[in-house]
Amino acid sequence: MENKILGLHHITAIAGDPQRNHHFYTRILGLRMVKKTVNFDDPQTYHLYYADEVGTPGTLLTFFPWPGVKQGRTGTGMATEIGYSVPLGSLDFWKRRFEENEISHQHIGERFGEKFLLFRDPDGLLLSLVETKHQDNRIGWVTNEISSDVSIKGFHSVTLTLGNIKETAEVLTGVFGYTQVEKDGNIYRHKTDHTENAAIVDLLESPGAPRGINAGGTNHHVAFRVKDEQVLMAFREKVQAKGLHITEKIDRKYFFSLYFREPGGVLFEIATDHPGMAVDEPVEKLGTSLKLPEQYEPMRDRIEAVLPELEVEV
Numbered sequence: 042m043e044n045k046i047l048g049l050h051h052i053t054a055i056a057g058d059p060q061r062n063h064h065f066y067t068r069i070l071g072l073r074m075v076k077k078t079v080n081f082d083d084p085q086t087y088h089l090y091y092a093d094e095v096g097t098p099g100t101l102l103t104f105f106p107w108p109g110v111k112q113g114r115t116g117t118g119m120a121t122e123i124g125y126s127v128p129l130g131s132l133d134f135w136k137r138r139f140e141e142n143e144i145s146h147q148h149i150g151e152r153f154g155e156k157f158l159l160f161r162d163p164d165g166l167l168l169s170l171v172e173t174k175h176q177d178n179r180i181g182w183v184t185n186e187i188s189s190d191v192s193i194k195g196f197h198s199v200t201l202t203l204g205n206i207k208e209t210a211e212v213l214t215g216v217f218g219y220t221q222v223e224k225d226g227n228i229y230r231h232k233t234d235h236t237e238n239a240a241i242v243d244l245l246e247s248p249g250a251p252r253g254i255n256a257g258g259t260n261h262h263v264a265f266r267v268k269d270e271q272v273l274m275a276f277r278e279k280v281q282a283k284g285l286h287i288t289e290k291i292d293r294k295y296f297f298s299l300y301f302r303e304p305g306g307v308l309f310e311i312a313t314d315h316p317g318m319a320v321d322e323p324v325e326k327l328g329t330s331l332k333l334p335e336q337y338e339p340m341r342d343r344i345e346a347v348l349p350e351l352e353v354e355v
């Protein structure tokens with residue numbers, strides 16, 4: 042049995058208007074919405090998943106969109122940048138696309154020997170596109186406007202901002218099997234060898250920075266990937282052995298999860314590969330209709346009545 046963390050599973054953030062969020066991630070970025078469901082802890086809120094064709098772990102960015110949500114504040118104790126891997130030579134295309142669509146972005150820069158382009162979604166969430174040093178063989182979703190030679194392949198990295206990186210780094214290295222591989226200024230790059238892609242966690246040390254406030258335009262949690270429930274429960278013991286509080290196993294329908302807050306303040310989740318996004322609808326139909334877990338199916342009419350309008354653009 043492979044008792045390994047296999048990189049990132051998904052990242053979950055908070056948005057405002059669901060239609061605007063959907064338009065940005067599917068039309069502008071060309072990701073596929075692979076699931077339209079509700080927040081299982083708050084079924085009057087959508088939970089939208091954007092990913093590759095089938096919703097492979099390591100490509101999944103998910104949102105809780107709350108219309109009118111107040112703006113959050115980026116700061117310590119949260120994930121503050123989501124890095125996506127794109128094909129070599131594609132950043133010029135993306136820069137032009139952001140200019141044409143008036144998407145807030147910066148100049149193409151270089152970090153850890155890789156060209157990258159920072160940009161913000163309509164809620165102010167910070168993301169980057171990275172031309173990776175290593176060969177990334179994942180196939181991105183293709184749309185009318187986004188061809189395979191430029192399409193987003195999935196996660197490259199996530200950046201966590203911390204007042205002090207020490208204890209977070211200890212969880213990554215001591216529990217999750219990551220290694221600190223490089224350092225650039227106050228960014229400490231951690232990587233796992235147990236997966237090719239979505240393998241990087243950058244720790245940005247920012248002493249004295251204000252604590253982040255989790256609301257619109259900020260990340261809610263970062264989920265790490267494991268193969269199955271047996272490995273999941275092995276990690277539950279490892280986290281507990283560190284003296285950290287961790288939840289019971291929770292059935293999220295598309296995966297099984299555990300949650301704990303790492304000592305630096307970031308909410309971590311560990312999630313399984315199975316059952317996956319195709320458990321309740323075929324791959325060709327992913328994301329096209331509202332899916333509810335069994336416990337909410339009897340309330341479908343009421344839930345649909347209070348959810349905001351969301352026209353799925355396909």
Ligand code: ZN
Nearest residue numbers: 053262264310
């Ligand atoms: Zn999650």
